[in-house]
Amino acid sequence: MTNKRPPLNFDAIANAAVGNWVTHVFPAAGISFNQPAHQHQACPMCGGNDRFRCDDKRGEGTWICSQCGAGNGFMLVQQYTGLDVYDTNKLIAGAVGLDATSTVTDEQRIQWQSQQVEREAAEKAEKRQARLDAASRAQSVWDNAKPAADDHPYLLRKNVSAIGLRQDSSDNLIIPMYYYNPDKQQTTLVNVQTIAPDSEKLFLKGGLVSGAYFTIGSAAMFSGGVILICEGYATAATVFDAMSYSLPVIVAFNAHNxxxxxKAIRAQYPDHRIIICADDDSATALKMRDKDIAEGKEPKPLVEYNAGIRDGKLAAIAVNGELVVPSFDVVDMDKDAA
Known part of the structure; x- marks a missing residue:
């Protein structure tokens, strides 16, 4: 007598599950959402409020949680149920009405591939339309805002001036975000960052962020042959002031950007000297490393937790530029100057 389990066709199960995670597989595994899947809500694994969402990219049940990490539908089901790979596949097969041991026909493969292409095309079109809509809203927000006042609470806290900024009727600072299209050699407004009096920062939903930037300084300043790039506006404005308003400073808005x-700046200025002025997030890095240690995880090198230094170095390498880490100890502002 043997306890050997019959073989399962994992390939057939994975393909059949695509597009069915939210509607069939998750409910069958006991995973339920109290909001539409793509909205922020409680995580079914750690239970944290407003930290989980299932974006279901490519129909693969993809999700992200600020506590648990990110993964696809299979990972969510397995982690939630605690089942091994075999039993997880068996559960998924039953949820989508598939005979788990069946073979995959050529016709099924063609159908799945066609459906996947259609899903990806639909997602791409939806994302493009969202960006177009956000760009239109950004232009409206910018056009209807007034020049920002230097006594805005955020600017006072950071001890910087409003250089090229505007302010809306709710007293939010408005920072325009521009994107350079190398094919068309055009720069267009694609989004805005708003900074509330209490320092909350937001981008327009659906708007392009990656590669978008804001320039402090005039076009004539680029003739100097040196361009500085910082994360946030406050850092950039401080650096601009420290350089006696003589060099252009680019705002990238966050370390990841x-x-x-x-790269966008290098494409426009191939011969310029580009200097990345990185934020030193050492305090945050130490907290993150200590948290991993407290949770029994193997700590990574400290620089891996320091997004400002890490991404600053990578950016400098990517464009054959230079890296500096400005010190603002003499200025009354937060360590994280962004």
Missing amino acids: LIPVA
Whole structure:
């Protein structure tokens, strides 16, 4: 007598599950959402409020949680149920009405591939339309805003001036975000960042962020042959002031955006000296490493937790530029100057 389990066709199960995770597989595994799947809500694994969402990209049940990480539908089902790979596949097969041991026909493969192409095309079209809509809203927000005042609470806290900024009727600072299209050699407004009096920062939903930037300084300043790139506006404005308003400073808005922004600037100025002015997120890095240690995880090198330094170095390498880490100890502002 043997306890050997009959073989399962994992390939057939994976393909059959595509597009069915939210409607069939997750409910069958006992995973339920109290909001539409793509909206922020409680995580079914850790239970944290408003930290989980299932974007279901390519119909693969993809999800992200600020506590648990990210993964696809299979990973969510397996982690939630605690089943092994075999039993997880068996559960999924039953949820989509598939005979788990069946073979995959050529016709099925063609059908699945066709459906996948259609889903990806639909997602791409939806994303493009969202970006177009956001760009239109950004232009409206910008056009209807007034010049920003230097006594805005955020600017006062950061000890910087409003250079090229505007302010809306709710007293949010408005920072325009421009994107350079190398094919058309055009720069267009694609989004805005708003900064509320309490320092909350937001981008327009659906708007392009990657590669979008804001320039502090005039076009004439680029003739100097040196361009500085910073993360946030406050850092950039401080650096601009420190350089006696003589060099252009680019705002990339966050550490992750330093690389695409640096590449966009390099495409426009191939012979310029590009200097990345990185934020030193050492305090945050230490907290993140200590948290991993407290949770029994193997800690990574400290620089891996320091997004400002890490991504700053990568950006400098990507464009054959240079890296500096400005010190703002003499200025009354937060360590994270962005």
